[in-house]
Amino acid sequence: MNRGPEEVRCLLMRGGTSKGAYFLAADLPADPAARDDLLLRIMGSPDERQIDGLGGAHPLTSKVAVISPSTDPDADVDYLFLQVAVDRAEVTDRQNCGNILAGVGPFAVERGLVTPGGERTSVRVRMVNSGDLATATFPTPGGRVDYTGDAEISGVPGTAAPVVIEFPPGSGPLLPTGNVRDEIDGVWVTCVDNGMPTVLITASDLKVTGYEAPRDLEEDLALAERLRSIRLAAGHRMGLGDVSDTTVPKLTLLAPPRHGGAVTTRTFIPVRCHTSIGVLGAASVAAGLRIEGGVGAATARLTPDDDRDDRVRVEHPTGFLDVVSSVGTDADGRPSARRTAVVRTARKIFDGTVFARSAETAPP
Ligand code: NQM
Numbered sequence: 001m002n003r004g005p006e007e008v009r010c011l012l013m014r015g016g017t018s019k020g021a022y023f024l025a026a027d028l029p030a031d032p033a034a035r036d037d038l039l040l041r042i043m044g045s046p047d048e049r050q051i052d053g054l055g056g057a058h059p060l061t062s063k064v065a066v067i068s069p070s071t072d073p074d075a076d077v078d079y080l081f082l083q084v085a086v087d088r089a090e091v092t093d094r095q096n097c098g099n100i101l102a103g104v105g106p107f108a109v110e111r112g113l114v115t116p117g118g119e120r121t122s123v124r125v126r127m128v129n130s131g132d133l134a135t136a137t138f139p140t141p142g143g144r145v146d147y148t149g150d151a152e153i154s155g156v157p158g159t160a161a162p163v164v165i166e167f168p169p170g171s172g173p174l175l176p177t178g179n180v181r182d183e184i185d186g187v188w189v190t191c192v193d194n195g196m197p198t199v200l201i202t203a204s205d206l207k208v209t210g211y212e213a214p215r216d217l218e219e220d221l222a223l224a225e226r227l228r229s230i231r232l233a234a235g236h237r238m239g240l241g242d243v244s245d246t247t248v249p250k251l252t253l254l255a256p257p258r259h260g261g262a263v264t265t266r267t268f269i270p271v272r273c274h275t276s277i278g279v280l281g282a283a284s285v286a287a288g289l290r291i292e293g294g295v296g297a298a299t300a301r302l303t304p305d306d307d308r309d310d311r312v313r314v315e316h317p318t319g320f321l322d323v324v325s326s327v328g329t330d331a332d333g334r335p336s337a338r339r340t341a342v343v344r345t346a347r348k349i350f351d352g353t354v355f356a357r358s359a360e361t362a363p364p
Helices: 032-043 104-110 214-218 221-237 279-289 295-299 304-309
Strands: 007-015 018-024 063-069 077-084 120-127 132-139 162-167 182-184 187-193 197-202 250-255 263-268 311-316 319-329 335-355
Touching (some): 007 063, 007 104, 018 032, 032 063, 032 077, 063 104, 077 104, 104 132, 104 335, 162 279, 187 221, 187 279, 187 295, 197 221, 197 295, 214 263, 221 250, 263 279, 279 319
Parallel strands (some): 018 063, 077 120, 197 250, 263 311
Antiparallel strands (some): 007 018, 007 335, 063 077, 120 132, 162 335, 182 187, 187 197, 250 263, 311 319, 319 335
16 A cells, blocks of 8 residues: 655755754654654665655765754753665664754754744754753844854855854763773774764874875775774774774874864765764864874874864865864863864755655665
């Protein structure tokens, strides 16, 4: 029996340098398996072109945010991030996304979950994937979200209204292996988690410069094999278990900066090479550079100015991402993040009804 397409209220939004479908949790099935099955059919997965759905045929444009009022007294809304695989029938909640986070506050106002607070509104978000909190502040003149403005972020053409996101220190350890450096496969790495589990590697240790174009790095099969092997070992050491089928940890290759920033990066997420860098990925890199004895500290060029205003400019393939990042020590003397903040932008692209491909005609 063909039940026809399911119709779901959906808001398509660019969040930072990613694009995703934003839903109210109440508009999706409560059962995670039924929800994920529906999302695959909405996004057009599995199919490397996602031709029959909303997905944009790349991990950065195959993302979903599920938002609901929060029961946490410290948050206004709960945000569950779901990565929808492009060419596999897989939806995962194992990672968070700070770019899609940029659209969560505006979405909460659009859907009436949060009452706008005047010229600007701050929305406190509980990120369900990690349990961590974030506060996003953006313009709401006249009680409506204003997406227009003069903030420019690398990787997005033009300008838009700034969404300022503050991340209080997360609950987990900044150095998940307990070490400042670990030797994996004959290479020294620093494993950091300042919101996104990330393995920092000096690019030259893997016989690349770190300045290559993402596509060239993706085509380097020997590099891919090396990264895969390092990632699998790092996953175990970081307490993430078998990561062969997960999207975390990410791997970031580091090289000295070339454009006045602190460091050059090429980030694998984990197979495709990011065209810029994730927000929480950059937050992990920025904190990692400040850890004495870590592999990043040797490559980074942090200036006294960076130390004064806590700013770290992370260069990436399409520009840079500035992270306000300071690191201190916890009660046991271990490095821990003090403050992390970024400026992003977001834009509502469409608001309406999405028609899912019917289950009977979808690929297995
Ligand atoms: O690290 C891509 C992105 C991301 C994640 C990824 C992100 C983050 O750029 O916070 O934003 O690393 O898979 O959207």
